[in-house]
Amino acid sequence: xxxxxxxxxxxxxxxxxxxxxxxxxxxxxxxxxxxxxxxxxxxxxxxxxxxxxxxxxxxxxxxxxxxxxxxxxxxxxxxxxxxxxxxxxxxxxxxxxxxxxxxxxxxxxxxxxx
Amino acid sequence: xxxxxxxxxxxxxxxxxxxxxxxxxxxxxxxxxxxxxxxxxxxxxxxxxxxxxxxxxxxxxxxxxxxxxxxxxxxxxxxxxxxxxxxxxxxxxxxxxxxxxxxxxxxxxxxxxx
Numbered sequence: 001x002x003x004x005x006x007x008x009x010x011x012x013x014x015x016x017x018x019x020x021x022x023x024x025x026x027x028x029x030x031x032x033x034x035x036x037x038x039x040x041x042x043x044x045x046x047x048x049x050x051x052x053x054x055x056x057x058x059x060x061x062x063x064x065x066x067x068x069x070x071x072x073x074x075x076x077x078x079x080x081x082x083x084x085x086x087x088x089x090x091x092x093x094x095x096x097x098x099x100x101x102x103x104x105x106x107x108x109x110x111x112x113x114x
Numbered sequence: 115x116x117x118x119x120x121x122x123x124x125x126x127x128x129x130x131x132x133x134x135x136x137x138x139x140x141x142x143x144x145x146x147x148x149x150x151x152x153x154x155x156x157x158x159x160x161x162x163x164x165x166x167x168x169x170x171x172x173x174x175x176x177x178x179x180x181x182x183x184x185x186x187x188x189x190x191x192x193x194x195x196x197x198x199x200x201x202x203x204x205x206x207x208x209x210x211x212x213x214x215x216x217x218x219x220x221x222x223x224x225x226x227x228x
Contacts, residue, residue, distance in 0.1 A: 030214045031214045035219075041222075042118075042220050088156075090157075099169075100145070104156050104158075105156070
């Protein structure tokens, strides 16, 4: 069974601060996907990283995939109140019984105070 | 372009009854995925359908079943409902073979079992 440990579970910061969310696993994934979910809505895809060591930037958000494709991080620079929400990492199965399946982390609830 | 649509948005059932949830994927997407998001448990993979066939299923009992129709829409059936089946059920879709690059999720069906 593949597991994805996401930390921290809760993050409460002031506007302008930086933060990092981590996702770690002992399993190798085909890709690591990051989603953001608002209350009452489904998750919305932010980015997918596929290659070990890959770094992607989306405005103030930086996503990194570990060299061994087992872990990932999301770094937000100068957080704003609009960044408030639930952030989820998800690993795409690399084959066998994991094929076609996403394993989700438990999520990080981020609150950015003005 | 219409997104992934799910119906109904809310469903209240009595323990022991059956529930049917429906999903229409984005036009052109042949893969449909079902996930359960229960409080405190995160998103758990339920089922994956592609081209009308069940391709993979998660660790859920057989009373969770579904099907995919020729127009690629999908139905999730939950028989003999239990209180712990209360959750947000999310449907997602992707182009064939591209789930590794990310899904588009619907807004979900909130199932409450009383």
